[in-house]
Amino acid sequence: MTTTAPSRSRDQSTTFAGMDAIEIKVTVRPDQELRAERTAELDEDSAEIRVIYYYDTPGLDLFKSGLALRARLVKGDDDDSTVKFRPVDGTKVPPEWRELEGFKVEGDWVGDGAIGSASLTHPQQRDEIDEVAKGTRPIEKLFSKDQERFLKAFYKEPFDFGQLRVMGPIRVLRWKLRHKSFRHDLTVEEWRLPDGDDLVELSIKVAPEEAAAAREAFNANLEELGLDPKGAQQTKTRTALEYFAKALKAK
Secondary structure: OOOOOOOOOOOHHHHHHHEEEEEEEEEEEEHHHHHHHHOOOHHHHOEEEEEEEEEEEOOHHHHHHEEEEEEEEEEEOOEEEEEEEEOOOOOHOOHHHHHHHHEEEEEEEEEEEEEEEEEEEEEEOOHHHHHHHHOOOOOOHHOHHHHHHHHHOOOOOOOHHHHHHEEEEEEEOOOOOOOOOOOEEEEEEEEEEEOOOOOEEEEEEEOHHHHHHHHHHHHHHHOOOOOOOOOOOOOOHHHHHHHHHHHHHHH
């Protein structure tokens, strides 16, 4: 499969062609996290609770190449694993992939940059993710045959599950809500790292044809609430992975 680097121009129509949806995200600056949570009137008791693990090399070789391997424990719902790759040209994704349950082609719009991604998610049996975290089950056992086939189709670099390490856990509190200041449903995620640091992300998901107008409205809403639309310098995923990579090197 051919992948194409995303456009960085103001016109994102080329980047978003062939996408199922666009997620517009802002990782809140650390000094504004409390303001954001109070503004959203979050109640921890109403949050969806998740625990996330990533799998990468100590040097984050997969992440640097645009590949993410993730597993997710979800309280009250099925656990799952995901293979995600970016950048992806949505117009060049073969139809056979779109027919698979759990397959998505979406765009992420963060700051001035937009990028397309393709992912395949597969349910996991209870305790399987925990067994991998404890080292009693191989990482590759978390991924289905379709996911391995997807991985080979999208990732052309040499790949060895044996080189990967468990990066986690990340405790996640997630809310989906309708806030009076926002024109679209708002998703709030708070990632808690083992050292106690929090990462807070606000996002909305819209159809590709609505993305440009929705982003302008989203940024305006944030400014009205005293939040910086540019957000933090790094995404929550990069920050979390760099934290775990540093911890691995320190051992």
